[in-house]
Amino acid sequence: MKNIFGITFDDLETYFINNGDKKFRATQIYEFLYKKRVFDLDKMNNIPNTTKDNLKYDFDFSFIKIIKKQVDTDVKKYLFELADGNRIESVLMFHDYGTSLCVSSQVGCNMGCKFCESGRLKKVRDLETYEMVEQILLIEAEIKKRIDSVVIMGIGEPLDNYDNVLDFIKIINDPKGIAIGARHITISTCGLIPKIEALANEDIQFNLAISLHAPNTQLRSKIMPINKAFDLNLLIKTVKDYIKKTNRRVTIEYVMLDKVNDNETNAMELASLLKGMNVYVNLIPYNETNHIEYKRASKDTIMKFYDTLKKQGINVTIRKEFGSNIDAACGQLRSKEV
Numbered sequence: 001m002k003n004i005f006g007i008t009f010d011d012l013e014t015y016f017i018n019n020g021d022k023k024f025r026a027t028q029i030y031e032f033l034y035k036k037r038v039f040d041l042d043k044m045n046n047i048p049n050t051t052k053d054n055l056k057y058d059f060d061f062s063f064i065k066i067i068k069k070q071v072d073t074d075v076k077k078y079l080f081e082l083a084d085g086n087r088i089e090s091v092l093m094f095h096d097y098g099t100s101l102c103v104s105s106q107v108g109c110n111m112g113c114k115f116c117e118s119g120r121l122k123k124v125r126d127l128e129t130y131e132m133v134e135q136i137l138l139i140e141a142e143i144k145k146r147i148d149s150v151v152i153m154g155i156g157e158p159l160d161n162y163d164n165v166l167d168f169i170k171i172i173n174d175p176k177g178i179a180i181g182a183r184h185i186t187i188s189t190c191g192l193i194p195k196i197e198a199l200a201n202e203d204i205q206f207n208l209a210i211s212l213h214a215p216n217t218q219l220r221s222k223i224m225p226i227n228k229a230f231d232l233n234l235l236i237k238t239v240k241d242y243i244k245k246t247n248r249r250v251t252i253e254y255v256m257l258d259k260v261n262d263n264e265t266n267a268m269e270l271a272s273l274l275k276g277m278n279v280y281v282n283l284i285p286y287n288e289t290n291h292i293e294y295k296r297a298s299k300d301t302i303m304k305f306y307d308t309l310k311k312q313g314i315n316v317t318i319r320k321e322f323g324s325n326i327d328a329a330c331g332q333l334r335s336k337e338v
């Protein structure tokens with residue numbers, strides 16, 4: 001039985017039509033669920049009992065559970081338990097300009113990036129669409145506030161769970177649904193080329209971020225096994241095509257690893273790789289973990305790298321850090337909750 005929070009508006013409309021019910025029931029149900037936040041069918045007035053009975057019979061209305069919260073300045077980490085006992089995390093950040101939520105897309109991850117904690121666990125399974133939507137609904141209920149932006153940068157590789165992630169984006173972006181503007185939704189990928197090509201044909205204006213982390217293919221293969229399947233040079237070409245097709249600026253993520261990818265030559269090489277592309281580089285200070293020997297590049301090194309890129313005419317920012325005190329920072333998720 002499908003969970004109701006994984007059903008896109010179009011699919012709900014089709015369901016009602018196929019059931020001989022009125023098409024506008026989809027609007028009514030979406031309004032209760034996502035505008036009024038009434039999740040109990042018995043509390044939905046104006047919906048006939050036969051419709052309710054059918055919905056009860058055909059859909060599951062259950063929720064995943066928040067089992068732990070950790071709070072730090074400007075950040076909250078949530079541990080969820082799924083119906084099958086698996087656990088995932090999401091991280092809520094309070095910026096001056098609003099709240100953003102980092103959601104997980106899989107239980108574990110198969111990409112095996114050498115520096116990342118989530119990748120040590122291997123993928124257990126993809127998240128269902130509703131399990132992503134409910135991360136948002138439960139946290140909004142808990143903080144009594146709307147989430148302004150969503151980044152799919154938690155545990156998992158979103159493009160390895162393409163269909164469910166796309167339905168998730170449709171539901172949260174739908175003006176009749178959670179109504180988060182597409183410009184406030186970011187998918188981050190380690191570079192699954194065929195899926196990036198597919199994304200270029202989706203007509204939702206979300207942001208795309210590429211975890212590049214190296215300026216050449218040899219180095220990238222050493223730290224990101226996915227590069228052996230989808231080579232950096234082909235990835236860059238794919239991103240160029242994506243930009244051409246969508247006219248949207250792409251974010252390039254680059255994690256600063258001490259003495260691995262952080263010297264001047266690396267910066268120059270990265271600049272020439274990206275020259276002329278409509279991208280901006282987000283330098284991520286590496287978050288060290290207990291199990292992995294990589295170290296964070298020093299502040300000075302990061303600043304130098306930043307300056308070099310700037311001088312070469314590349315748009316660049318340094319990621320503001322959140323949550324390292326509670327292991328909620330990038331690459332630290334699921335490090336203590338195994």
Ligand code: SAH
Nearest residue numbers: 116153156157188189190211286287330331
């Ligand atoms: N699988 C997706 C999204 C999850 S990771 C992707 O690869 O993009 C989100 C970002 O955090 C990625 O850029 C990832 O490479 C980075 N990251 C992983 N471990 C990190 C760590 N320990 N410190 C800082 N960033 C890390």
